[in-house]
Amino acid sequence: MPKVAYSEEDKEHIRNALITVGLELMAKQGIQHTTVEQIYKKVGISRTFFYSFFSTKEDLIVETLYLQQPKIIENVQKLMADPALSWRDAVKQFLHACCYGEQNGIAVLTIEEQQLIFRHLSKESYQVFRQKQFRLFGEILENLGIKADTARIHLFTNLSLTAMVVRRAIPDTLPLFVPEAADETVDFQLDAIVDALEKLKDVPTS
Secondary structure, eight states: OOOOOOOHHHHHHHHHHHHHHHHHHHHHHOSTTOOHHHHHHHHTOOHHHHTTTOSSHHHHHHHHHHHHHHHHHHHHHHHHTOTTSOHHHHHHHHHHHHHTGGGTTOOOOOHHHHHHHHHHSOHHHHHHHHHHHHHHHHHHHHHTTOOOOHHHHHHHHHHHHHHHHHHHHTTTTOTTSOGGGHHHHHHHHHHHHHHHHHHHTTOOOO
16 A cells, blocks of 8 residues: 655655665666656655655756765865875866766766756746856865965866766757767867876965
């Protein structure tokens, strides 16, 4: 007989399970290819009950992105603490893991997904998203041994997301790009980002 009453503790557990399962599926198969049905069925609830937690798929996506932020920080800390890696190799491995998120349990938004979420978010939710994003990239820089002022965080955010987005966009969204050179393009971008970051290690903020 189906359960008809849930305690607040049950509901919190189910909500967390939806976010966790959502992140696992989205990281593995892409956000666009992950359906609400796949998520609620894996958690073991009904479609109607799912929408009592999240009014849209986009609401869930945002929560999955928040959930993975501590995991991203944990990853960069682990790499930076690895005595077998040079600073440069650790930074590049971290950026590479983000660009190839589906291989490393990291959900990365495509251009279309970014546009969809931006249109969906309220002004207040968008500001919260940007604040959390700002803190994430600032914390990443600090873990790389770089003082994180606003200008550096903004630039690092754009450079990192550019590499991730380009990698995800070839060839479907950027059909004039050459897909055979996609990996080499990403590698070139990451080397350029690491070069720029290396120069900032010893440069104090103004």
